Amino acid sequence: MSEDISRTRYASLQVAMATAFAANPPYIRLLTARQIPGNNEPGLQHHKQKAVRGLIINQGSGSNELPKALFSEWATFIALQRLISPFGYDVHLAPDTFEKGLTNEKFQRKGVDLILAKIYPQIGLVPFLGINVKLASIKPNRIHERHVYDPLLFCPSLNLSLGDWQVAAWENDMHIREWLHHLALPKIGSTGKIPYFDSLRQYIIERIFETLEAYYYKLYFYTTGEWEPGDHEQSLFPDAPNELPILRLKLEEMYDLFQKLK
Structure with a gap:
């Protein structure tokens, strides 16, 4: 790390990252008000924090994709x-x-990287949306990001492909990996700021909204009997009928929220 980097700023950044990766709040199931079992493995959390710190110190050098992810x-x-x-x-x-x-006799689910939850003062944090962040682009045969019902968190879940975002920098169109390597990681270590972050944020909001919109209308037409999911879409809705109104509530709220954020 170069000598002009503020030690105070970098120490603050380390604390913020360590706190974020160590988060383990108790999530509550809305239907029963019971806690959804979940935990962090201390060794794995330390490995994540160390990997990201090393990535910033080395300003994005190296071919290991895990720290960048x-x-x-x-x-x-x-x-x-x-x-x-x-x-x-x-x-x-x-x-x-x-x-x-997780795959077992009851269901098969994809993991998520972020959980967006609603704060209920009476009962606590209730998961409303799971997000699986990817450095890759959306698959060519897909119109929208993958979206499913998460049977462990009891909420909608979707992919967020950052590989389709690009920004005009240095007279070139930079994609996410180039931006990480040449701009984001060098600058956050030296200035505490992330270049073109507003552009990335806007992309994230719009991409999530588009996916939620597609999911919302599928659920609407499914509940009115005007549409049935195909064989490849069986993970869209919960098996238990009493969970369907909860999915609808959460989808509607997330759809409305991200529409406001646009």
């Missing part, structure tokens, strides 16, 4: 946190239990 998750967390808090929501980097995928 972790940084992109943290950047998405920062992009959403301040915007949604005035509306009574919070966002966390997902504890290990929810970050991992």
Whole structure:
């Protein structure tokens, strides 16, 4: 790290990242008001924090994709946190239990990197949206990001492909990996700021809204009997009929929230 980097600023950044990756709030199931079991593995959390710190110190050098993926998750967390808090929501980097995928006799689920939750003063944090952050672009055969029902968090879940975002910098169009390597990581270590962060935030908001909109209308036409999911869309809705109104409530609120944020 160069000598002109403020030690105070970097120490503050380390604390912020360590706190974010160590978050393990108790999430509550809205239908029963019971806690959804989840936890962090201390060793894994330390590994994540160390990987991201090393990435910033080395200014993005190295071919290891894991630290860059972790940084992109943290950047998405920062992009959403301040915007949604005035509306009574919070966002966390997902504890290990929810970050991992799970396959058993009852269901198959993909893990999520972030959990957006609503704050209920009477009962606590209720998951409303799971987000799986990806450095890759959306698959060519897809119109919208992958979106499913998360049977562990009891809420909608979607992919967020950052690989489709680009910004005009240095007279070139930079994609996410180039931006991380040449701009974001060198600058956040030396200035505490992330170049073109407003552009990334706007992309995140619009991409999430577009996916929520597609999911919302599928649910609407499904409940009116005008549409049935295909074989490849069986994960869209919960198996238990009493969970469908809860999914609808959460989808409607998330759709309305991100429409306001646009």
